[in-house]
Amino acid sequence: MSVSPSPSPSPDVLRVSDAVPPGREPIPPRADEASRIVPRRHPGRWLSAVAALLILAMVVNSVVRNQRFQWSVVGQYFTTPAVLDGLLLTLWLTAGVMVLGFVIGTVFAVLRLSANPVLRTISWGYVWIFRSTPLLVQLLFWFNIGALYPTLGIGIPFGPEFLTFKTVNLFGAGLTALIGLTLHEAAYAAEVVRGGILSVDAGQTEAAQSLGLSRWRVLRRIIVPQAMRSIVPTAGNMLIGTLKGTSIVSVLAVQDLLYSVQLIYNRTYQVIPLLMVATIWYIVVTSVLSVGQFYVERYYARGAARELPPTPLQRLRRRTTSVTARLRTATAPDAKRL
Numbered sequence: 001m002s003v004s005p006s007p008s009p010s011p012d013v014l015r016v017s018d019a020v021p022p023g024r025e026p027i028p029p030r031a032d033e034a035s036r037i038v039p040r041r042h043p044g045r046w047l048s049a050v051a052a053l054l055i056l057a058m059v060v061n062s063v064v065r066n067q068r069f070q071w072s073v074v075g076q077y078f079t080t081p082a083v084l085d086g087l088l089l090t091l092w093l094t095a096g097v098m099v100l101g102f103v104i105g106t107v108f109a110v111l112r113l114s115a116n117p118v119l120r121t122i123s124w125g126y127v128w129i130f131r132s133t134p135l136l137v138q139l140l141f142w143f144n145i146g147a148l149y150p151t152l153g154i155g156i157p158f159g160p161e162f163l164t165f166k167t168v169n170l171f172g173a174g175l176t177a178l179i180g181l182t183l184h185e186a187a188y189a190a191e192v193v194r195g196g197i198l199s200v201d202a203g204q205t206e207a208a209q210s211l212g213l214s215r216w217r218v219l220r221r222i223i224v225p226q227a228m229r230s231i232v233p234t235a236g237n238m239l240i241g242t243l244k245g246t247s248i249v250s251v252l253a254v255q256d257l258l259y260s261v262q263l264i265y266n267r268t269y270q271v272i273p274l275l276m277v278a279t280i281w282y283i284v285v286t287s288v289l290s291v292g293q294f295y296v297e298r299y300y301a302r303g304a305a306r307e308l309p310p311t312p313l314q315r316l317r318r319r320t321t322s323v324t325a326r327l328r329t330a331t332a333p334d335a336k337r338l
Contacts, residue, residue: 073273077264078280086260087281093256094243097181101242102235104182105189110219112194123190130187136248139180143252145171177249185242192234196227228300236293240286257281 063069077083111123130138146167155161171179200223208218250259257278265274298311310318 068272069276070270070273073270074276077274077277082260082264083277086255086257089255090246090257093177093246096178097185097242098239100182101185102189104186106193108186108190109193109197112190113197127187127190130184135184138184139177139248139252142171142176142180173252173254177252177254188238192231196231197223199230200226232297232300240289243285243289244282
């Protein structure tokens with residue numbers, strides 16, 4: 001009859017009896033200490049945390065106490081009408097580009113998955129062209145479209161035109177920025193939506209079709225709700241990227257947030273504080289969008305996981321409860337005798 005050895009303790013914990021120096025007989029533990037374990041110390045974690053906090057404090061100190069940032073000027077121009085008007089145009093442009101971009105991108109994603117080879121080729125060609133061309137080049141091209149097409153018309157191909165209009169009067173700076181950003185965004189949105197649709201198991205489509213559901217209803221009620229779990233995180237990143245990418249329209253003299261700030265510091269020569277005004281506004285709006293993205297992802301995570309990801313408030317409550325429990329354990333009478 002063999003006796004199996006007792007299991008060795010976990011490397012992350014240390015029994016109280018293991019701390020006895022060699023050469024001495026271990027003192028039998030009391031009944032209340034027999035099952036007590038002590039977590040292994042991790043001094044490296046504390047040292048790295050202290051070093052990181054020290055570096056962060058140095059960076060914050062260099063920013064706050066640097067007089068060249070001129071924080072009084074930043075506060076002076078932070079809520080001026082010109083800056084707020086530029087911020088409003090930036091938000092409007094971001095919302096319009098995202099909505100139109102995903103509408104057009106969804107159409108091209110569906111065409112890319114179509115059984116029609118002509119539609120698949122057209123969709124692939126659109127994505128290929130607009131993803132291969134830099135955004136600034138596209139904006140400049142649309143801004144100078146009048147040099148290539150002085151007039152545009154609607155009619156029969158190679159036949160008479162029923163309606164014509166001059167592109168010079170049609171494509172202004174604001175419309176050019178909206179068109180250029182939307183077409184560029186739609187190419188990326190098409191791939192995001194296509195990837196989300198392909199992430200849904202094919203058995204879902206087969207089961208729905210076996211019930212006699214139409215292709216459109218299967219896509220709208222079965223595929224898209226499940227694909228949103230894969231689409232939302234990437235779409236949130238695209239939204240934040242579009243918000244920051246709208247600053248490129250300043251080359252077209254569109255008075256967005258960055259261009260409004262440039263107009264002010266070209267007059268006052270206070271470049272750094274005005275750039276800080278734009279930077280802080282971008283950080284504020286991006287932070288709000290990040291919070292919204294978190295809750296949208298949490299909403300579409302229902303049913304995909306056994307437990308929804310905790311909110312920041314729930315994480316704070318759990319952390320507070322854990323710290324309180326540790327403090328109570330450390331100040332207990334038994335802990336003091338040890």
